[in-house]
Amino acid sequence: MAVERYLTIGEVARRSGVAPSALRFYEQRGLIEAQRTGGNQRRYERTVLRRVAFVRTASRLGLTLEQIAAALATLPDARTPTAEDWRRLSQSWRGLLDERISVLERLRDDLEDCIGCGCLSLERCTLQNPEDRAAALGPGPRYLEGDSPSDVVGRP
Numbered sequence: 001m002a003v004e005r006y007l008t009i010g011e012v013a014r015r016s017g018v019a020p021s022a023l024r025f026y027e028q029r030g031l032i033e034a035q036r037t038g039g040n041q042r043r044y045e046r047t048v049l050r051r052v053a054f055v056r057t058a059s060r061l062g063l064t065l066e067q068i069a070a071a072l073a074t075l076p077d078a079r080t081p082t083a084e085d086w087r088r089l090s091q092s093w094r095g096l097l098d099e100r101i102s103v104l105e106r107l108r109d110d111l112e113d114c115i116g117c118g119c120l121s122l123e124r125c126t127l128q129n130p131e132d133r134a135a136a137l138g139p140g141p142r143y144l145e146g147d148s149p150s151d152v153v154g155r156p
Contacts, residue, residue, distance in 0.1 A: 006035065006043040016052040023052070029065055031055050031072060047080045054086075062100060063093070107144055 013020045026032045027042075032051050034042035051072065058068045071089050075081045133152040134142040143149070 005046060007046060007048070009034075009042045009044070012044050012048060012052065015049055016056070018052055018056065026052070026055060030069055031065070050081070050086075058093075061097065063096075067096075103144060103146075106146075 007015070009020050009023055012018070012023055016023075018026075023032065023044075024042075027034055032044070032048050032055075034044050034048075037043055054072070055068055058071070059065075071092065074089055074092070075085055134147065134149075137147050137151060142151075
């Protein structure tokens with residue numbers, strides 16, 4: 001039994017668990033590629049299944065579509081990516097993923113104290129950010145970003 005080289009959008013959707021609308025969106029964003037038949041129907045090479053799985057996994061990790069597209073752009077165009085190609089791509093994200101894990105651990109560890117306090121306001125919190133001194137370090141959740149209260153000692 002010969003295996004077809006190309007899959008319809010419905011077959012890719014069924015095999016990948018991704019809705020056809022999402023596949024069209026991925027194609028529009030350049031994450032996957034389809035050939036067109038004479039009747040203008042999409043046909044995907046079987047290798048698109050691995051790309052779709054990669055996009056889904058990367059999205060679940062919180063990576064942006066721009067980051068995913070940049071990573072996929074490092075894969076070879078002239079041939080099907082090998083296991084080594086995919087390993088190299090995955091390794092390039094190790095630092096980013098380690099940083100995300102660190103942020104999530106800090107959030108997990110610090111959130112309990114804030115919720116226990118009841119104020120839920122880092123701006124007014126006398127323990128975490130007295131007199132909103134962390135604002136001098138820049139916008140956003142400074143302590144979650146990795147700054148510490150000792151970074152604002154001596155600041156007005």
